[in-house]
Amino acid sequence: MNGFHWDWAFTWEVFPMILTAAKVTLLATLLGSIFAIVMGLVFALLRRSNSRTLRISIYWVVEFIRSTPLLVQIFFLYYVMPEFGISMSPLATGVFALGLHYGAYLSEVFRSGIDGIEKGQWEAARALNLTIVDTYKDIVLPQAIRPMIPATGNYIIAMFKETPQLSAITLLEMLQMAKIIGSENFRYLEPFTLVGILYLVFSLLAAYGIHQVERRFPKEGFSLK
Amino acid sequence: MEFGEIVSVLLQGAVVTIQIVAMALPLAVLMAFSFGLIRLYAPTPFKQIAIVYIEFFRGTSALIQLYWIYFVLPFFGITIDAMTAAVVALGLNIGAYGTEVVRGAIQSVPKGQYEASIALNFTSSQRLWRIIMPQALVNMIPPFGNLAIELVKATSLVSLITIGDLTFKAKMLADTTLQVGEIFGVVLLFYFVMAQFLVFFIRRLETHLSKGLGRGGLHS
Amino acid sequence: MSAPIIEFKNVKKCFGETVIFSDFNFKVEENEIVSIIGPSGSGKSTLLRILMTLEGIDGGYINVAGESLWHMPWQGQHVPANNKHLHKMRNHLGMVFQHFNLFPHMTVKRNITEAPMRVKGVSRAEAEEFAEKLLQLVGLADKADSYPNDLSGGQKQRVGIARALAMKPSILLLDEITSALDPELVDEVLDVIRNLVKEESFTMLLVTHEMYFAREISDRVCFFDKGAIVEEGEPEAIFTQPKEERTKAFLNAYIGQ
Ligand SMILES: Nc1ncnc2c1ncn2[C@@H]1O[C@H](COP(=O)(O)OP(=O)(O)OP(=O)(O)O)[C@@H](O)[C@H]1O
Numbered sequence: 001m002n003g004f005h006w007d008w009a010f011t012w013e014v015f016p017m018i019l020t021a022a023k024v025t026l027l028a029t030l031l032g033s034i035f036a037i038v039m040g041l042v043f044a045l046l047r048r049s050n051s052r053t054l055r056i057s058i059y060w061v062v063e064f065i066r067s068t069p070l071l072v073q074i075f076f077l078y079y080v081m082p083e084f085g086i087s088m089s090p091l092a093t094g095v096f097a098l099g100l101h102y103g104a105y106l107s108e109v110f111r112s113g114i115d116g117i118e119k120g121q122w123e124a125a126r127a128l129n130l131t132i133v134d135t136y137k138d139i140v141l142p143q144a145i146r147p148m149i150p151a152t153g154n155y156i157i158a159m160f161k162e163t164p165q166l167s168a169i170t171l172l173e174m175l176q177m178a179k180i181i182g183s184e185n186f187r188y189l190e191p192f193t194l195v196g197i198l199y200l201v202f203s204l205l206a207a208y209g210i211h212q213v214e215r216r217f218p219k220e221g222f223s224l225k
Numbered sequence: 226m227e228f229g230e231i232v233s234v235l236l237q238g239a240v241v242t243i244q245i246v247a248m249a250l251p252l253a254v255l256m257a258f259s260f261g262l263i264r265l266y267a268p269t270p271f272k273q274i275a276i277v278y279i280e281f282f283r284g285t286s287a288l289i290q291l292y293w294i295y296f297v298l299p300f301f302g303i304t305i306d307a308m309t310a311a312v313v314a315l316g317l318n319i320g321a322y323g324t325e326v327v328r329g330a331i332q333s334v335p336k337g338q339y340e341a342s343i344a345l346n347f348t349s350s351q352r353l354w355r356i357i358m359p360q361a362l363v364n365m366i367p368p369f370g371n372l373a374i375e376l377v378k379a380t381s382l383v384s385l386i387t388i389g390d391l392t393f394k395a396k397m398l399a400d401t402t403l404q405v406g407e408i409f410g411v412v413l414l415f416y417f418v419m420a421q422f423l424v425f426f427i428r429r430l431e432t433h434l435s436k437g438l439g440r441g442g443l444h445s
Numbered sequence: 446m447s448a449p450i451i452e453f454k455n456v457k458k459c460f461g462e463t464v465i466f467s468d469f470n471f472k473v474e475e476n477e478i479v480s481i482i483g484p485s486g487s488g489k490s491t492l493l494r495i496l497m498t499l500e501g502i503d504g505g506y507i508n509v510a511g512e513s514l515w516h517m518p519w520q521g522q523h524v525p526a527n528n529k530h531l532h533k534m535r536n537h538l539g540m541v542f543q544h545f546n547l548f549p550h551m552t553v554k555r556n557i558t559e560a561p562m563r564v565k566g567v568s569r570a571e572a573e574e575f576a577e578k579l580l581q582l583v584g585l586a587d588k589a590d591s592y593p594n595d596l597s598g599g600q601k602q603r604v605g606i607a608r609a610l611a612m613k614p615s616i617l618l619l620d621e622i623t624s625a626l627d628p629e630l631v632d633e634v635l636d637v638i639r640n641l642v643k644e645e646s647f648t649m650l651l652v653t654h655e656m657y658f659a660r661e662i663s664d665r666v667c668f669f670d671k672g673a674i675v676e677e678g679e680p681e682a683i684f685t686q687p688k689e690e691r692t693k694a695f696l697n698a699y700i701g702q
C-alpha cells in the first residue's frame with residue numbers, strides 16, 4: 001500500500017515534466033486539426049464532384065477511415081510507410097494519422113454545412129458569372145462556416161483526447177511522459193492523475209472557447225479575404 | 226510467414242476483440258440508461274454525481290482512463306486483471322457518451338405525449354416506461370449504433386495493456402515478420418467488416434422497432 | 446342549486462413576468478356545457494391546462510367536485526397538493542387535445558384500453574369491451590387494430606375522444622379539438638360530440654373557434670380577453686346581442702371572415 005496517499009512532493013517534482021510534454025500534445029493537436037480541416041474540405045469537395053465513381057469511392061474511403069481504429073491507422077502509417085521509402089518522425093506520423101482520421105469525420109460536417117446553403121445562393125453566384133472557386137470562397141464558405149463551428153470544435157476536442165495514442169509510437173506527449181515517470185519511480189498515481197486532470201481542464205476550456213467563438217461569430221458570415 | 230498463418234493468428238485476436246465488445250457493450254448500455262435517467266429525473270445530489278461521472282469520462286481520454294484503472298487502482302489495493310480493466314474502462318467511457326443519447330432521445334419525445342399521459346392519470350413510472358421510453362428507444366438506435374462502432378474501435382486500445390486482441394496480434398506479427406503491409410491491411414479490413422456488420426444489424430433493428438412501435442414514423 | 450363542480454377563486458397565473466390571470470373567478474355547474482371563445486393568447490388553453498393539472502397556479506384556489514384541486518388539507522391547513530392528491534383529482538377530469546397526442550406505438554385499441562387497465566385496474570376483457578363500445582360511438586369500430594399514423598386527422602381526433610371517455614371522467618375538457626383538421630374533417634369530429642351530449646350528461650368545458658358549434662351545443666358561452674371573462678351568458682344572447690364592445694369586435698371579425 002505504498003502509494004495509498006497522494007504524494008505532493010512527488011507531484012510538484014513531476015508536474016513541470018508533464019507540462020513540457022503537454023506542449024507536444026498541443027502541437028500534435030494543432031497540426032492535426034489543420035491537416036484534418038484541409039483533408040475534410042478535400043473529401044467534402046470531392047464528394048460533390050461530377051464523377052459518380054469518384055463520389056462513391058470517396059464515400060467508401062471516408063467510411064473506411066471512420067470505422068477503423070485510429071490506433072491501427074497510426075501503426076499502419078508507422079510500419080508501412082517506411083516500406084515505401086517514406087520515413088516520418090513519430091510526430092509527423094501522428095499528425096498525418098490524426099488529420100486523416102478526423103478529416104474523414106469533418107468531411108461530413110463540411111458536406112452538410114455546404115448542403116445547408118440555399119439553392120438561391122448558388123443560382124445567384126451563377127447569375128453573377130462567378131467562377132467555381134470564387135463561388136466557394138466568396139459566397140458559400142463564408143455563410144457555411146458559422147453553423148459548422150460547434151461540430152468542428154467538438155471533433156477537434158475529440159482529436160485532442162485521442163492524442164495519448166501517439167504514445168504507442170513513442171511520441172513523448174503527456175501520457176508517454178507519465179508512463180516513463182511512473183515506471184522509473186514505481187508510482188503511477190500522481191503522473192496519470194495529473195495527466196487526466198490536464199485533459200479535463202484543457203477540454204473544458206476548449207469547449208468554453210468554441211462556445212465563445214460561435215457566439216462572437218458574425219451571423220451574416222464574413223469575408224474570407 | 227504464410228498468409229494463411231497470419232490470418233489465423235489475427236483471427237485469434239479478433240475473437241478477443243469481439244469478447245471485449247460483447248462484455249463492454251452491455252455495461253455501456255447499463256451505465257447509459259441508469260445515469261441518463263438519474264441525470265433527468267433523480268434528486269439533485271444524485272444528478273450531480275451523474276454529471277461528475279459523465280463529465281469526467283467524456284472530458285478525459287479513453288486511453289488515460291484505461292491506464293488509470295489498470296495501473297493506478299492497484300495502488301489503492303484494487304488489483305484487477307487486464308481484461309476486467311479493459312471492459313470496465315471501455316464500458317464506463319462509452320456509457321458516459323451513451324447517457325447523452327438516452328437523455329436526448331427521451332427529451333425528443335414530443336411534449337404532447339407527456340401531457341396526454343398526465344391527462345390519462347398514468348403514474349410517473351408508467352409514463353416513463355409505457356409511453357415515453359418505447360418511443361425514445363427508436364430514436365436511440367442510430368446514435369447507439371454509432372457508439373457501438375466507437376466501442377469496437379476503442380477496443381484497439383486494450384492492446385496497450387498487453388491484452389492479445391486484434392491490434393496486439395497485428396503489432397506482434399509486425400514486430401516479428403516483415404509483411405507489415407499485409408498484416409495491417411488485413412487488420413483494418415477486419416475492423417471495417419465488424420463495423421459494417423454493426424451498421425447492418427442496427428439498420429435491421431431500427432426498421433424492426435419503428436415498425437412495431439411507430440409504424441414508420443412517430444408523429445400522430 | 447347544488448355546489449358548482451368547478452370553481453376558480455381569485456386565481457393567479459403567471460409565466461415568468463407575463464401575468465395571464467391576475468384575479469380570476471369562474472364557476473361551472475354540474476352537467477353544464479360551457480364554451481370559451483376569445484382571441485389568441487387570452488388564456489383559454491391555460492385555463493383548461495390548469496384544470497388538467499398540466500400547469501400549476503401562483504395564487505388563489507380551485508375547487509373541483511367539492512375538493513381543492515391544487516391544495517390539500519394537512520394538519521388543519523391548506524398546503525400545495527402532492528402527487529397522490531393530484532392523482533386522485535385527475536380521476537374527475539379528461540382532456541382532448543388540439544394535436545390529438547395519441548400514443549404512436551400503440552394500436553387504436555390499446556390507446557383506449559391502456560389507461561383504464563393500468564390506472565384503474567380494469568380487467569382486459571372489460572376494458573376491451575368498453576373500447577369497442579366507444580369505437581362504435583365514434584364510428585371507428587373497424588380501426589381498432591390500426592396504428593394512429595395510419596389514420597386521418599379526423600379519425601385520430603375521434604380516437605382521442607374515445608381515449609378520454611374510456612376513463613369515464615365526469616368533466617371533459619376540449620381544447621380546440623378541430624383546429625388542426627382540414628375543414629372537411631371538422632364535422633365528423635363535432636358530430637361525435639353532438640351525439641355524446643345527446644346520450645349522456647357531461648360537464649364539458651370547450652375552447653373553440655367554431656362559433657356555430659358553440660352556439661348550438663353550449664348552455665353558456667364565455668368571451669375571454671386578456672385573462673378575464675369580458676362577457677358571458679346564453680349563446681343566443683352572446684351571439685345575437687353582445688353588450689360589450691370587445692365582444693362585438695371579436696364576433697364581427699369572425700363573421701367577417
Ligand atoms: N409555457 C408557457 N410559457 C410561457 N408563456 C406561455 C406558456 N404557455 C402559454 N403562454 C402564454 O400565455 C398566454 C396565454 O396562452 P394560451 O395558450 O392560454 O392562449 P389561448 O387563449 O389558448 O390562445 P390560442 O387561441 O392561440 O390557443 C399567451 O400569451 C402565451 O404566449
Ligand SMILES: [Mg+2]
Pocket residue numbers: 489490491621
Ligand atoms: Mg389555445
